[in-house]
Amino acid sequence: MALSEEAKRRFATYLNETEPSNVSLADTSIFDFVAWALVHERAALADPFPYESAMSARDFKASKIFYVQTIIAVARPLIDAYERALQTRREEQIA
Helix, strand or coil, X not given: CCCXXXXXXXXXXXXXXXXXXXXXXXXXXXXXXXXXHHHHCHHHXXXXXXXXXXXXXXXXXXXXXXXXXXXXXXXXXXXXHHHHHHHHHHHHHHX
């Protein structure tokens, strides 16, 4: 899947702002990118592996690459599960 120019720009900004080995949840910039994609370009989260080459080119540690790929890969299923849970709750309240 080809990323839009905006998605590429935003991911590049993330790469420039993060430490190549930091896998701390306190580094929230990957979540900012994912949140943007969830709202504006969900297709950018369809496959986490295209991001690997960009991170590898910047000498990101393998643990950081895996961390980022995991966050991107679980974002859509997590939001989908959340939305299903909300829908179930709404249906239960109506019944």
